[in-house]
Amino acid sequence: MYVKKVVALCLAGIIVVGMIYTHPAFAHNFGGDQSATFIAKTYEIKAEVNQVAKNIGNADSIGYYADALNEYWNANDTKEMGERNSLLAKEIPDTINATLEAAKSGDSASVDSHISDLNGYLAEALQARVDPDKANNSTIQALAVAYVSKEVLEKYGTAINSTVDLTDMSNMNMNNMKNGNNTGGMSSSGSMNGMSMAPQPQAIVDQNAYDNSIALAMSAQQMFSDVASKNPSNTYNSKISDAFTKLISDLNAKADGNTIMMDVHEGIHPGLISGYNVPLESSSTTAGNPNAAVPEFPLPVLLTLISVAGVITITRLKGLR
Numbered sequence: 001m002y003v004k005k006v007v008a009l010c011l012a013g014i015i016v017v018g019m020i021y022t023h024p025a026f027a028h029n030f031g032g033d034q035s036a037t038f039i040a041k042t043y044e045i046k047a048e049v050n051q052v053a054k055n056i057g058n059a060d061s062i063g064y065y066a067d068a069l070n071e072y073w074n075a076n077d078t079k080e081m082g083e084r085n086s087l088l089a090k091e092i093p094d095t096i097n098a099t100l101e102a103a104k105s106g107d108s109a110s111v112d113s114h115i116s117d118l119n120g121y122l123a124e125a126l127q128a129r130v131d132p133d134k135a136n137n138s139t140i141q142a143l144a145v146a147y148v149s150k151e152v153l154e155k156y157g158t159a160i161n162s163t164v165d166l167t168d169m170s171n172m173n174m175n176n177m178k179n180g181n182n183t184g185g186m187s188s189s190g191s192m193n194g195m196s197m198a199p200q201p202q203a204i205v206d207q208n209a210y211d212n213s214i215a216l217a218m219s220a221q222q223m224f225s226d227v228a229s230k231n232p233s234n235t236y237n238s239k240i241s242d243a244f245t246k247l248i249s250d251l252n253a254k255a256d257g258n259t260i261m262m263d264v265h266e267g268i269h270p271g272l273i274s275g276y277n278v279p280l281e282s283s284s285t286t287a288g289n290p291n292a293a294v295p296e297f298p299l300p301v302l303l304t305l306i307s308v309a310g311v312i313t314i315t316r317l318k319g320l321r
């Protein structure tokens, strides 16, 4: 009798531990890192100016990308760059502005030439701002991918006028993963009367933000494929790259906000955390170690399954008496 109680308590304990362990793998906020932030910034700026080049003569779109670029390269970026390289601190914002002006006036040859100059300045800026050992570190590179993926969620949230913040995974509805709606504004019908229906595409209320979300997702995908090609033996590569493929396909299909959140927070992020030790914010529940890689689901889920089976067995045995 006593032994059974102990066994039952142990099993219950394992279940609880399994749940606690499983949880932080979901609830992740990435730690801050200046090098990764700067790497992400260079890709974001490149993605935005390439979008400008696709919208030459379109004042509305150019205005949108001017605002976006103003966020990715602001006065503080100029100031910090000025501490390292005063020429770049001037050339980068000047060239961004020149690109926008040329796009407004419909001069596509000039836009291309400014973008080509800007790419060179950004490459130099990367060298000025990021130590080579950090620039070549796969964890830092993967963290930069995570940062850009966060921008994708932000832009897509704007595109569909989502009522919830897609970057905040606590807004994710995981019980509704197959036909999820509820989040992200306009509803999409899932299943009804047991019959499965194709989800309706979301209404896009901000076309520029929508186009931008796809451009940034493709940029993040390219960043990741570069990281993966330098780390060919990493077993998480295919999982992460499949997740990117799914994300981009779902973005193109104008999927609901919850689906897009699942693609990023459940597909891409856990892979980056487990496969590349991407650091989490120290305030998140990772037992005080911000650099601890949170294990993915298989182990805790397995423990929980074994425990549940154990509890059922014990209950059955009791019932037989």
Ligand SMILES: [Cu+2]
Binding pocket: 028, 169, 264, 265, 266, 269
């Ligand atoms: Cu996430």
